[in-house]
Amino acid sequence: MMAFRGRVALVTGAASGIGQLPAQRLASAGAQVAALDVNEVGLKETAGDRDSVRTYRCDVSDHRAVKALVEQVESELGPIDRVVHAAALAPTGLLL
Numbered sequence: 001m002m003a004f005r006g007r008v009a010l011v012t013g014a015a016s017g018i019g020q021l022p023a024q025r026l027a028s029a030g031a032q033v034a035a036l037d038v039n040e041v042g043l044k045e046t047a048g049d050r051d052s053v054r055t056y057r058c059d060v061s062d063h064r065a066v067k068a069l070v071e072q073v074e075s076e077l078g079p080i081d082r083v084v085h086a087a088a089l090a091p092t093g094l095l096l
Contacts (some may be wrong), residue, residue, distance in 0.1 A: 005030030008077045010070070012060050012087035015042025019086030026082070027052040034073040034080075036060065037087065060087040 009026045013019030014035035020042070027033045027050045035046050036058040043055035054077070058069050074080060 003029075004082070007031045007081040008034070008073070008079060009082040009084065010034045010036065010073060010080050011084040012036045012058075014046050014055075014086070015039035016046075017086075019084065020046045022084045022086070023053060024048075024050070026084075031082070032077045034069075034077060036069065060085075 004026055007030070009023075009031045011019055011023040011026070011033060014023040014033075015037035016039065019037065023033050023035045023046050031052065033053045035043055035053050035055045037043050038057060038059050040055070040057050043057070047053040047055050056069055056073070058065055060066055070080065
């Protein structure tokens with residue numbers, strides 16, 4: 001996990017489930033994490049008391065908002081080294 005120390009990770013869908021877990025693990029491994037989601041309450045849960053997690057409200061379906069947020073994250077935290085895109089991942093059909 002030392003590979004993440006000093007790195008910047010951007011995680012979409014970070015307020016719950018499949019996005020929350022990597023956001024927390026990356027932070028625990030030493031990365032600075034930009035946690036994105038539309039669910040601000042869930043983002044607060046994800047961040048907990050970790051100083052290495054910054055939360056950002058963002059709807060990833062809004063291209064302009066995402067572009068602006070990436071620029072903001074890079075300005076605040078530095079170049080993004082890792083991206084975990086977990087926003088809006090959900091089953092769309094029945095499993096047999």
